[in-house]
Amino acid sequence: MKERLEALFEAVQEFDEIIILPHNNPDPDAIASAVALRHLLSQRFNIKCQIVYRGIIGRAENKALVRYLNHPLQRLTGCISQPCAPFALVDTQPGTGNNALPTGADIAIVIDHHPQREANGVINFVDVRPSVGAASSIMTEYLRLAQISIPSFIATALFYGIKTDTMGLGRGTGTLDMEAICYLLPKIDLEALLKIERAQVPMGYFKNLAEALNATRIYNNVAISYLGPMQYPDLTAETADFLLRMKGIEWVVCMGTHKERFIISVRTQKQAGAGQFIQTIVGKQGVAGGHGSMAGGQIIIGDRNPDHLAEGLIEKMRQYLHVSEIMGQALTT
Numbered sequence: 054m055k056e057r058l059e060a061l062f063e064a065v066q067e068f069d070e071i072i073i074l075p076h077n078n079p080d081p082d083a084i085a086s087a088v089a090l091r092h093l094l095s096q097r098f099n100i101k102c103q104i105v106y107r108g109i110i111g112r113a114e115n116k117a118l119v120r121y122l123n124h125p126l127q128r129l130t131g132c133i134s135q136p137c138a139p140f141a142l143v144d145t146q147p148g149t150g151n152n153a154l155p156t157g158a159d160i161a162i163v164i165d166h167h168p169q170r171e172a173n174g175v176i177n178f179v180d181v182r183p184s185v186g187a188a189s190s191i192m193t194e195y196l197r198l199a200q201i202s203i204p205s206f207i208a209t210a211l212f213y214g215i216k217t218d219t220m221g222l223g224r225g226t227g228t229l230d231m232e233a234i235c236y237l238l239p240k241i242d243l244e245a246l247l248k249i250e251r252a253q254v255p256m257g258y259f260k261n262l263a264e265a266l267n268a269t270r271i272y273n274n275v276a277i278s279y280l281g282p283m284q285y286p287d288l289t290a291e292t293a294d295f296l297l298r299m300k301g302i303e304w305v306v307c308m309g310t311h312k313e314r315f316i317i318s319v320r321t322q323k324q325a326g327a328g329q330f331i332q333t334i335v336g337k338q339g340v341a342g343g344h345g346s347m348a349g350g351q352i353i354i355g356d357r358n359p360d361h362l363a364e365g366l367i368e369k370m371r372q373y374l375h376v377s378e379i380m381g382q383a384l385t386t
């Protein structure tokens with residue numbers, strides 16, 4: 054591991070500035086990893102780091118987290134035309150289609166825990182560990198190895214990143230995640246964490262929730278919810294996490310549209326297969342990827358009717374999961 058840290062340092066030492074890029078619509082793991090990497094690079098090498106992202110930070114908890122961190126991320130509106138510094142990707146990789154990396158950009162670092170993608174071009178340093186539950190656990194390890202003290206607000210963010218990505222240390226958790234949690238625990242700001250986790254939600258949240266439940270149909274052990282147009286893109290992920298608690302349900306798929314995109318989130322009680330499932334379903338229509346038990350995909354709607362797109366996808370899902378139920382049963386009526 055010491056060698057890995059050396060290699061990471063070697064990859065960045067020639068730079069004065071680095072652009073840190075998490076995945077689009079960053080979640081707590083992506084946000085915390087970005088902030089931790091900035092801390093590592095600025096403390097050790099005085100490198101100026103800018104954290105940028107594309108999309109929306111939609112969930113009330115995630116908004117509360119960035120408020121607590123004093124808004125460390127800058128939202129990109131246009132495309133990055135001529136980046137003045139190399140990129141460091143966290144919680145994402147080149148070629149996934151879920152980040153704002155411009156084609157041909159210089160990449161200094163990739164730190165991720167999603168399945169490894171084939172990347173084109175030269176990357177100074179790559180650390181991709183799909184066996185780890187959260188990128189925040191990898192970042193905690195680097196800070197520990199570098200013997201850089203972790204301020205309470207970063208420890209809190211990393212802790213929350215691990216907790217959410219592993220669904221409270223249940224989903225895809227490995228030894229490194231447990232080690233990171235134990236190391237971070239004495240350093241966290243518990244009161245702040247509770248405020249983030251119990252962040253107040255706007256009234257519209259309950260309307261969304263009611264609509265999502267009403268839209269849910271049960272196909273044997275599969276729950277599928279098509280939400281139509283959504284106010285923010287990670288509503289599908291939020292709804293899917295919620296529905297997975299339903300007794301007898303092994304697979305949950307939530308779909309909806311946000312601006313020009315059709316968004317799909319998949320969750321499963323099984324420990325494997327979610328990434329492969331969504332990649333097969335989306336195919337060449339868009340981009341998809343994920344872990345064993347949580348995954349997602351996006352399709353640019355173009356001139357297609359999103360309702361028809363949803364119908365076609367549901368049919369493919371039924372076949373893939375060998376579901377005999379054809380129409381599905383409404384959950385709430």
Ligand SMILES: [Mn+2]
Pocket residue numbers: 082083144166186187188218
């Ligand atoms: Mn992650």
